[in-house]
Amino acid sequence: MHLNVCLCYILQGPLVGVNPVQIRRMVCFRDSSLVFLAITLFYVSDPCDDFRCKRGKMCKLDQDNKPSCVCQESTECPPSLNEFDHVCGTDNKTYSTSCELFATKCNLEGTKKGHRLHLDYTGPCKLIPPCVDTELVQFPLRMRDWLKNVLLQLYEHDSMSAGYLTSKQRFRVKKIFESERRLHAGNHSDELLAHDFEKNYNMYIYPVHWQFAQLDQHPSDRVLSHSELAPLRVPLVPMEHCTSRFFQECDADKDKHVSLTEWTSCFGIKSNDIDVNLLF
Ligand SMILES: [Ca+2]
Ligand SMILES: [Ca+2]
Missing domain, CATH: 3.30.60.30 (Wheat Germ Agglutinin (Isolectin 2); domain 1)
Structure with a gap:
């Protein structure tokens, strides 16, 4: 009889919807006045729970x-x-x-x-004007400056509540943050950005490496696939019409992947300054 009560409770009560395989044991008991149902649920983990599938x-x-x-x-x-x-x-x-x-x-x-x-x-498809050569040259100037400013913002945020940067990263950004010569965030002319890159070249080496490491995660093999580049490229394309051409041309050997050497060279970092240690 108690079992019937339990089944009835499962079918009609708040447990409707619970996967029956999850119910391993039911204990029904009665005290002097009320029927209590004690149902022990063992949640058998679904084999799909920790099984990752790629998008789509x-x-x-x-x-x-x-x-x-x-x-x-x-x-x-x-x-x-x-x-x-x-x-x-x-x-x-x-x-x-x-x-x-x-x-x-x-x-x-x-x-x-x-x-x-x-x-x-x-966003919906729209007409993106073609990127001409002179515009393509200007694109990394803005992008480099933007990367540096993103890192500085994370650094400032971390000063209030840590969490975005590791201690190694903080140490590297600290040097940029403390430099009085740095160009502060804002809309600067391409001439000024080019001049700053020449004058403060060392300041840009780490932000370029840092962004590469952020993207190179699936897998971390020092090359960026199309899908690894997507988090950076996808929101940027509607705003910066040279984005697609820039990343296409970054892949100098046309193997559909952007290697660390190709990436750093796209941003004007000299081959002597490529340092895999900066990726960690
Ligand atoms: Ca990768
Ligand atoms: Ca390549």
Whole structure:
């Protein structure tokens, strides 16, 4: 009878929705006036819980309860909340969400179209003016200055509540922070930025290495893949129309990856100043 009460509770009560495999043991007992149900739940960890799939794929259990990654259907993606969720693909097509784009790419796996499809930039597709040679030369001037300022901001933030930079990183940024010769954040002319790079060259070496290390995480192999570059490139493209061309040309040997040597050279860092120790 008690078992019936328990089952009834599970079917009708607050445990509806609990996966039955999670319920290992039920103990039902009665005291003088009330029926108490004590249900011990052992949450059997779902094999998919710690199983990582790349974007566009999701974990599914096969017949033997083993996890594997399968392509997500774009119709299963959460709907976009607003137009800020829209992304533009390299096929120049606007997708409602990045989930839709990666699901589409996954379902095209093995085809040329799928291989070529990447997330180009955030927001709906728009006309991006071509980047001419003179503009391309100016791009790293601003980018270098921006990297330096991002690091300085993190340093200042860390002075109030630590967390963004490691002690090694803090030590390196401290030198830049304390230099009175540094160009302070702001909109500077390209001439001034070029002059500052020449005058304060040493100050720019670490920020360029730091950004590379931030991106080189999947895997950390001293080359940046298209998807590793994405966190930097994707939000930048709609604002800086030379972004795509800059990173394309950074890949000097055209192997579709940007090596540390290619990266530092793009930012005007001399080969003698490439230092892998700065990546840690
Ligand atoms: Ca990498
Ligand atoms: Ca390359």
